[in-house]
Amino acid sequence: MEIIRKVELLRRRVEEEKQCGRSVGLVPTMGALHAGHVSLIDRARKENDIVVVSVFVNPTQFNNPEDLRTYPRTEEADCEKLTNAGVDIAFIPSVDEVYPEPDTRVFDLGPVAKVMEGAMRPGHFNGVAQIVSKLFDMVRPHRAYFGEKDFQQIAVIRRMTELEGFNIEIIDCPIKREADGLAMSSRNVRLTAYQRAIAPNIYRTLQESLEIAKFKTVEQTRQYVINTIDDIDELEVEYYEIVDAKTMQPIKNWTDCETAVGCVTVYCGDVRLIDNIKYQ
Ligand code: PAF
Secondary structure (H helix, E strand, O other): OEEEOOHHHHHHHHHHHHHOOOOEEEEEEOOOOOHHHHHHHHHHHHHOOEEEEEEOOOHHHOOOHHHHHHOOOOHHHHHHHHHHOOOOEEEOOOHHHHOOOOOOOOOOOOHHHOOOHHHHOOOHHHHHHHHHHHHHHHHOOOEEEEEHHHHHHHHHHHHHHHHHOOOOEEEEEOOOEOOOOOEOOHHHHHOOHHHHHHOOHHHHHHHHHHHHOOOOOHHHHHHHHHHHHHOOOOEEEEEEEEEEOOOOOEOOOHHHOOOEEEEEEEEEOOEEEEEEEEOO
16 A cells, blocks of 8 residues: 655546546545444445545544544554555645645535534534545545445535536445444544443434334424433433435425434533434
8 A cells, every 4th residue: 555645646646547547436534444434445445446545634624622632543553454455545644735824715515514513513514625625636536435424524525526516426335333333433432431331322212213203203203312312321412403315404394305314413421423314
């Protein structure tokens, strides 16, 4: 595996591969890699000749400096995982390399970016759009791969891709879960042993809500999830919204959309965990 730290070298190497007629898949990550990332890489390897993985903790998408400071950074272990996963190029730049000057671009991300994470984390999605658009511009991949754990993020990235006119196929990949149902996340390593044992209750409650939804209204189902999780020691729901999977807007009736998705953010102690479930 080639490790590249400079933007110009990355551009040149990817261009060489494309000149030889090879297709390129990009998997953007912030490192602290786990089996969820590896599943994206596996998919990218099946569908492309060359796989590029970026490992970059993007400061512009953190609205909380403490979250940025404590975000796990595990470059050595990440490189080992990337090598084992058969990645061709790992792009691991410094902050100065990606942002030689402050990125002042403000993206018009529309309604998909205004609710849920957009409302709770001001500036977060603009920061995601900044870094992903930069990576798209540097690599110009044929396809880019994102995990459905960050369900709303994918909708935002689709919008940015359209706005910027990138000819890149956005591929969403299913959530990878631990054996007990907890959605895999780089943040899970910050859970204490006790919190780690409690955290699977988030997905358990989401699954239970699939049954509740069969005979209750959207609002009753929403309240069920919030109350059930809030009743569990160490867990506190920040939001639970049941939204149209296409528009990310909260729905009132189950018949309001083709596919409804319940998106939850829960504090487990001070660790912020997110998850989601599809209702139809
Ligand atoms: O989902 C993530 O890990 C990040 O938001 C992404 C897409 C790599 C951009 O920094």
